[in-house]
Amino acid sequence: MKLTTALQGAHYTFADLKDLFAKANEEKSGDQLAGLAARSSQERIAAKWLLSEITLSDIRNNPLIPPEQDEVSRLIEEAVDESVYRQWAGTTVSGLREWLVHPETNSKDILHISKGLTSEMIAAVAKIMSNLDLIHVSGKINAITSCRTAIGHKGTLASRLQPNHPSDDPDGVRAVMYEGLSFGVGDALIGINPVIDTFESVKRLFDVMNEVVEKEGIPTQCSVLSHITTQMKVAEAGTACDLFFQSLAGTEAGNKSFGISVAMMDEAYELAKAHSRRGRTYGPNRMYFETGQGSELSAEAHHGVDQLTLESRCYGMARRYNPFLLNTVTGFMGPEYTFSGKQIIRNALEDVFMGKMHGLTMGADVCYTSHIASDQNDMENLGVLLTAAGVQYLIAIPMGDDCMLNYQSLSFQDIASLRQTLGKKPGHDFARWLSARGLFHEGRPSERAGDLRVLVGGR
Amino acid sequence: MSSQLEQLLKSTPARLHVGGSVMRPSTQAMLKMWADHAAAMDTVFGDVNPQVLEPFDLVWLQSRAAETKKIYLARPDLGRLLHPDSAELLVEKGTQGADVQVLISNGLSSEAINENISDVYPAFLQSCKQYGLSVPQAFYIENGRVALMDEVGELLKPKAVVIFIGERPGLANPASLSAYFCYQPRKGTIEAERMVISNISQQGTPPLEAGAHLGALMRKIIDKQASGINLV
Known part of the structure; x- marks a missing residue:
């Protein structure tokens, strides 16, 4: 050589x-x-x-x-x-x-x-x-995966609705859910980052989401992004957990810093495949992962290997578990790993490419923190690039401002305008639900879309 | 507006129901978001107002990342170390073996210092006095990181160190301060040994309250001779 x-x-x-x-x-x-x-x-x-x-x-x-x-x-x-x-x-x-x-x-x-x-x-x-x-x-490249619903079909752009709240308040979570759903957001999943990673807190957040999803008959899946072991306990206690989430790193030592190992993930995967609840039918894909260039270095677990290669190794690990979806959170990691909007854009394009090359259903949190040299315009640019790249889903939050994690991402309006501008539709099952609720008409947002009163008033 | 809707909207600081169309938000909502991000950017890249710190007779030091903000942001390792000239000055002006050594640093938010230090710091000094703790000459550190306390611990051997430092700004509040503290921080101290009172600001933990509480915590960690995970 x-x-x-x-x-x-x-x-x-x-x-x-x-x-x-x-x-x-x-x-x-x-x-x-x-x-x-x-x-x-x-x-x-x-x-x-x-x-x-x-x-x-x-x-x-x-x-x-x-x-x-x-x-x-x-x-x-x-x-x-x-x-x-x-x-x-x-x-x-x-x-x-x-x-x-x-x-x-x-x-x-x-x-x-x-x-x-x-x-x-x-x-x-x-x-x-x-x-x-x-x-x-x-x-x-497009891989289709299936949990409660299927995502990844060509011509679709799905989204994760992220109703985070600074104190995990149930009403606060519901408010953001209704708003996001009214924009046609939430077809990939509804996923909350909990403030407190305890059994009670994680169970309560699942309960809040499950209640809305069941009442409204929404074809999507719910996830609470706690440590995997907390979700396993919540599932074993009888709560419906559609997806089992975990952050992954590309080295054994990096995963150790996240408190996980291959053996632990193998166990979680077995539990996830077997986990079901009355009234819910599931496809074969039950895992959900997040990754981001730089996490191994931050844990001093990089073995002198560059961050792009380590990110690719995360996907190598992920595919063992046939995940429903995986998204990169490059941009959240901080300027010491991703300095600028330009670096965020490049990393995200690499990550989505590498994930799809591994056969994964790939999404992205198009995001930045306030100490990165970037802004909302960079994110909108990246949203367009990734949609063109056939990214399978994007994360969206109210006006792109996460009031719990204190960082910025795409907005609900951004998902609607990316779909409209680039000719993409929501996931098939979800699109039918949106039409049934009067939020979409002939495949496009109706005049009532973007108004949470449609859902709040209808209860 | 229905009372149910009102209650839902009040239950979260998230930017909901902002007007505009389904495709794009109203101009006002967009510019408000941009304005809040601009404030966050400006506080990261802005400077501490020296007049705010003047009453406290601080000695000014620099980390090894003080040259530019770019270096500071890209090299957290350098922000954890004192510039060699500053290390000398610290030893010259500092007191060996005191109870509590105070450090103040702009960190990621200069506005956090500008807005909160005049309340939190005197309240803290008052509280330490009540608890019978000695607090010698304090230092301001330009572009410092939390773990810089380890080097200060090595050089001055205080029983405890507290660093008041600007937090990474969010859009809701660009001027939030943290007070990190540790019993006998030294080279090799792990993060889990440090403790923190975060979100010190007018909208968060009130600075006067935080200062008073922090004095009690100093007394506690010094009496127990431990902090963080070692504190049982």
């Missing part, structure tokens, strides 16, 4: 594959903080060039984090479909990129070869792709 190259009259040498991977990333403050980033723009391109020429077997044969040291590495390695891999082992990273962007290559082809690729191979190709490469290829 070649680690030396010349570009524009200068020579570049990289210490190992890990070094080459890191330096081939677009500029990210998290790689700089970790001391892994390219030292100049030319070195970055030299690294991309070299990386483009190595083969997929080079990547597999030189593990960045040896499987003996890390259970996420083991899990990714063991999941490789050997017969698919053998056909692609001799292909270069450049060859993979050119095949992906080829007009004849379709979703089915990509989802097939995905089984033979490791997360590191998928990360490698993302590094040598331009933004439009990422958008174009993401747009080709």
Whole structure:
């Protein structure tokens, strides 16, 4: 494997594959903080060039984090479909990129070869792709998953309604639910970040959501984004939990900092598949994950590996559990990992591409904190780019301002206007419900849409 | 408006029922959101008003991330360390082995200092006096992070350190202050050993109340010789 190259009259040498991977990333403050980033723009391109020429077997044969040291590495390695891999082992990273962007290559082809690729191979190709490469290829791939409802159909843009409240107040949660639903938001899921991660609090939030969903007959799924073990207890005590949520990291040590392991997630997955409640029927996909570039570094669990590659490894772990959906929260992590709107946009495009390459149903929290050099316009731009990239769902909150987590995302109005501007519809079942409630008419928001009184008054 | 609707809207600070169309919010609602974000940005990038701090005779120090806000935001590791010149000054002007060492830093919100320090700090000093705690010369640290208290702990060996520091601003309140404190912070202190009173502001935990309560907490951690997870 070649680690030396010349570009524009200068020579570049990289210490190992890990070094080459890191330096081939677009500029990210998290790689700089970790001391892994390219030292100049030319070195970055030299690294991309070299990386483009190595083969997929080079990547597999030189593990960045040896499987003996890390259970996420083991899990990714063991999941490789050997017969698919053998056909692609001799292909270069450049060859993979050119095949992906080829007009004849379709979703089915990509989802097939995905089984033979490791997360590191998928990360490698993302590094040598331009933004439009990422958008174009993401747009080709679509995986459909199913929990209470199915999402991911071509031509749809679903959304997560996030009715957070600074003290988990039930009325406050209901108010935001009604408002979001009236805009046609909430088809992917209704998911709350709890203030307090206790059995009582998590159960109460499930109860509040389940009550509204049952009363109104809303075809969606509910989730409380607590630690997985709290949800398991709540489910075992008899509360309907449609989705089982957990944040994931791309290394064993990173997951340890989240208080989870592969064994624990295996157990949660078994419980989730078996968990049902009277009156609810479920498809095979019951897990929900969030990830974000930088979480491993923040836990000092990155093993000297760049944050894009670690993010890809999260998806490698996620696919073991056939999740209903997964979204990146890049932009929430802080300026030390993602400095600016430009970096947020790039990370989100990479994440959605890499997730879809793993066969996942991918969403994004298009978001930023107030100490990142970004603003609402950057988010609206990214909303357009991701919708064009066929992102399967986006998170939305009232006016893009989360009054509990203190960060900014997209608004309910943004979901409506993204669908309208780019010709997308809500998820099929949800669209039927919206029509039945008079909130949509002929596939578009009706005159009554966007007014929570339609739902509050109707009770 | 029906009373049920009114009750629902009152139950959350979320921006609901803002007017406009289903596609785009009203101009006013949009500009209000932008204005609140602008205030949050300005408090991150703004400066502390020296006149507010003048009555407290603070010695001004710099972290290693004081050069620019960009460095401060991108390099939290540097914000946890004192600039070498400042470390020298700290030892020169500071008192060894006091009960409580006070640090004040702009952190992520200069407005949090501007708006709250004049209330919280005197109330804290008064409270410490009542509890018989010695509080020597305090320091202002430009662009500091919470864990900078560890280096100060190493250099001055106080029993406890408290740092008043501006929080990451949210749109609802860009001027919220936190007081982090720890018993004998040293190099290698883990986050779980630190304690915090957060959301100190006119809309949150009232600064006078927070200052008084903090004095009692100092007495407690010094008497128990432990803080955070070690405090049982």
